Structures are given as structure tokens and as C-alpha cells.
Amino acid sequence: MIKEGRTVQQAARPTSTAVKILVAGALAVGKTTLVASVSEIRPLTTEEKLTVASAATDDLTGVESKATTTVAFDFGRITFGGPDDLLTLYVFGTPGQERFTYLWDGLAAGAIGAVVLADTRRLEDSFACLDYFEARRLPFIVAVNEFDGADRYHVDEVRDALELKPRVPVVLCDARSRTSATATLSALVRHALHSLPHAAPSPLGAPA
Amino acid sequence: MAVPTSRNPAAVAEPIPREPRTYAITRGRVQTTRDLRLEAQLVPGRHTARRPVSAEEAQILAACSIRSISVAEAAHTIGRPVWAARVLVSDLLDTGALAMPAAAPAPGRDPAVLRRVLAGLDALDRQP
Ligand SMILES: Nc1nc2c(ncn2[C@@H]2O[C@H](COP(=O)(O)OP(=O)(O)OP(=O)(O)O)[C@@H](O)[C@H]2O)c(=O)[nH]1
Numbered sequence A: 001m002i003k004e005g006r007t008v009q010q011a012a013r014p015t016s017t018a019v020k021i022l023v024a025g026a027l028a029v030g031k032t033t034l035v036a037s038v039s040e041i042r043p044l045t046t047e048e049k050l051t052v053a054s055a056a057t058d059d060l061t062g063v064e065s066k067a068t069t070t071v072a073f074d075f076g077r078i079t080f081g082g083p084d085d086l087l088t089l090y091v092f093g094t095p096g097q098e099r100f101t102y103l104w105d106g107l108a109a110g111a112i113g114a115v116v117l118a119d120t121r122r123l124e125d126s127f128a129c130l131d132y133f134e135a136r137r138l139p140f141i142v143a144v145n146e147f148d149g150a151d152r153y154h155v156d157e158v159r160d161a162l163e164l165k166p167r168v169p170v171v172l173c174d175a176r177s178r179t180s181a182t183a184t185l186s187a188l189v190r191h192a193l194h195s196l197p198h199a200a201p202s203p204l205g206a207p208a
Numbered sequence B: 001m002a003v004p005t006s007r008n009p010a011a012v013a014e015p016i017p018r019e020p021r022t023y024a025i026t027r028g029r030v031q032t033t034r035d036l037r038l039e040a041q042l043v044p045g046r047h048t049a050r051r052p053v054s055a056e057e058a059q060i061l062a063a064c065s066i067r068s069i070s071v072a073e074a075a076h077t078i079g080r081p082v083w084a085a086r087v088l089v090s091d092l093l094d095t096g097a098l099a100m101p102a103a104a105p106a107p108g109r110d111p112a113v114l115r116r117v118l119a120g121l122d123a124l125d126r127q128p
């Protein structure tokens, strides 16, 4: 596959590993705010074109139709390590929750997992998002973004209301706080680590 | 407090027309055969000036000469959608002007990588 000479050249080059976390959830739940809180740069914005399969029931002809939509999304970045062994964590805020956005498998492919932000005043808006990550078997946690004026609930009440499996972590967060937002990402990465098929419990040394 | 939006503001119904059109920049192509993830890293390649590059290609090359950039950052850099960035990046990889640094095949599921991310985040968390 790779020619002998090139392998040697590449081995001498610095490595650059990149991973990503998705921040998902209903409209205006604080996704962009969380991305901005954790990012070491001002969040960047770009667009992608998605093919949308519209539901047959919404269609007068009963035929499934396809359409193209352009969605904007924002993302931030946290870098660890030096230039020789750069590790970059990208945090992608998914576009506001509409069913079509969850057809965007290219966004989720290869992700560490997702933080599903939830607002206790409209928890039902989180269902489509939770269903998507469950179906994709992507590790996710639920982070309750505690808006001012919203009633405070215990995490177990949120878990019950969302009908979450016991292994799905639920955390409280303030998306505006860097400390809180960073701790939320940590909770996801810890959960993703525990969700690996043969996760070695020892923090020392990587498994072969 | 009222929810500020009734419809999805993330969906741009009609992209703002830009000159030249994005299709012109990609010379009519909309996709590539390469699997280029949003986070895939790009670095300068060995063959920097094989052929004249377009303004957008030059912007991507300049951005990654400072530090490696992702496909998503390449799209942001040229101010064009990700699909267009993928087409240009793919061309630049073909000519050797860009390269992708060796990386773990599935870093998002690599326990060593996840532990490094966790340690990094926890260190940030302790900073004032
Ligand atoms: N009180 C409070 N307000 C917040 C919090 N997080 C976000 N907000 C506010 O809620 C509003 C929506 O936040 P965004 O971060 O734009 O939400 P979003 O999920 O990116 O929204 P869309 O991309 O439109 O779906 C903004 O006015 C934020 O300032 C929070 O933790 N507490």
C-alpha cells in the first residue's frame, strides 16, 4: 500500500492527531455558548450541504423525496501537546435541532461522542437527538444547561423524564462557564473511555 | 423567557450568492472519492509549487503552513462550504502540495488518545 521510502519519510514527520466531540441539542439550548466557552479560539463557522430525505407522510404524493439543504455550524478547538505530537480536540456545535440534521452521519463519524444539551423547560425537544445517538451507538451524555429562571431538577428526575439507560451520565452545566463546560467535556470523554469494548482500567500504558 | 426563534436559523434557505460561484471554484465538481472527515488534519506536502494554485488553494496552503489545520478549518478559511473545501483539498493531496500526517486509524476510539484528551481537559479545568 505505502511505498517503503514514504513510510520512512512520514515516520520522521511530526504527528498530528485530531478528535472531535459533538455538542447537540434542541434549538437555542446553548450549543454555541458551550463551544465558545471551551474553545481556545473564537468559534469558527462554516456550512455544509446535506441531502435530506423527507418523510413520506409529509409528502402529498407519498413518495419519499430528496432535497438539498445548506446548514451552518460552528466549531471550536482545544490543542494539547507540542508541535511534534499535536493533539487537537474539535468541538462541533450541531445545527439547531431539526430531524434532517441528524441525517448528517458525516458529522458523527469517528467522533469520541456527543454532549446532548437539554433545557428542563422543554426536555421533550431532546428526544430526536437522543434517539439518533442511541441508534448510532455513539457514546453520549446529557448535560442539563441550567438557565436562569428554569426550575431546578435532580439529575435522576431528568434521567427518568428522558427515559435514559442507567449507564448514560447526566450532568448539570452552565454553558457560559469555561470550568463547567470543560468539566462537561471531561465527563463525556470519561464515559466514552468506559464504553470502549475492552477498555483497560489501568491508566498506565496503552493496551497493545 | 421566550425562545428567540420559531424556525431553524441554522438552515440557510438560500445561500448568499458569492462571486465567483462555489461551483466555479471547484470547476463543477461537488464531491470527491476521498473520505475526508471534518477533523482530518492537513499539513504542507513535499511538492509545494507543482502548478499554479487558485486563490482558495493558496489560502488553504498558507493556513496549514503555520500549523496543521482540519478540513473544517480549510472550509472556514476559504469562506466556502465544506464540500467545496473537500474538492480542493483532495486536488492538493493529489498533487502533493498537501499531505495528511500519519495518525491513529480511529483516534476517537483509541484509549491512549482518549486518556490524553482527558488529562488535557482536566489540566485546563484546574487552571484559574
Ligand atoms: N442563563 C443562561 N443562558 C444561557 C446559557 N447558555 C446559553 N444561554 C443563552 O441562551 C441563548 C441561546 O444560546 P446559544 O448558545 O446560541 O444556543 P444554540 O443551541 O447554539 O442555539 P441554535 O444554534 O440557534 O440552536 C443565548 O442568548 C445564550 O446567551 C446558560 O447556561 N444560562
Ligand SMILES: [Mg+2]
Binding pocket: A031, A032, A033, A093
Ligand atoms: Mg448555535
